[in-house]
Amino acid sequence: MPDSSNFPLGLKRSAAMVVLKHREHFLLLRRAKPPFVGHYLPVGGKLEPFEDPYSAALRELKEEVGLCLEALSFGGILTETSPLDYNWQSHIYWAEIEFIPPPACPEGELEWISFDQLGDIPTPPTDLLIYQYLRAGRPFVFNAVYDDSMCMRWMSEEIEGIKVW
Numbered sequence: 001m002p003d004s005s006n007f008p009l010g011l012k013r014s015a016a017m018v019v020l021k022h023r024e025h026f027l028l029l030r031r032a033k034p035p036f037v038g039h040y041l042p043v044g045g046k047l048e049p050f051e052d053p054y055s056a057a058l059r060e061l062k063e064e065v066g067l068c069l070e071a072l073s074f075g076g077i078l079t080e081t082s083p084l085d086y087n088w089q090s091h092i093y094w095a096e097i098e099f100i101p102p103p104a105c106p107e108g109e110l111e112w113i114s115f116d117q118l119g120d121i122p123t124p125p126t127d128l129l130i131y132q133y134l135r136a137g138r139p140f141v142f143n144a145v146y147d148d149s150m151c152m153r154w155m156s157e158e159i160e161g162i163k164v165w
Helices: 053-065 115-120 127-136
Strands: 013-022 025-031 043-046 073-081 088-096 108-114 140-146 152-157
Touching (some): 013 053, 013 127, 025 115, 043 053, 053 088, 073 127, 108 115, 127 140, 127 152
Parallel strands (some): 073 140
Antiparallel strands (some): 013 025, 013 043, 073 088, 140 152
């Protein structure tokens, strides 16, 4: 794996995320590592060299949850830009799964969270909109811009051409 310390500041990193859903509940990761320590978010991570986003999503799902799914549904793309070392382009997938007890995860603690609870727990500012679009079956291309304090300045949805934050 390449040395990420040589990654140019400001250049976008590529990631794949998987939103796991069972009826009105999401299996989310309460992160133990930066960024967003203590926040709840989907499982996923960086693409490895020569890896496509779909394969990365399947790999991350197996590594973090122990699930080997045959198919994922594509939800959309999230691009995040900041003047700091936080610049990502993430492919977001989702899967409806059977209820399982949350397994141990090397990245933090997995928990089932109901859709109604999402506003009451710490999540990255982009994620509630992602869950809303996924529940409605709406594809998305979100573009989020942060300031140097990592506060989101604005976010747009580029398919519909609207500002959503």
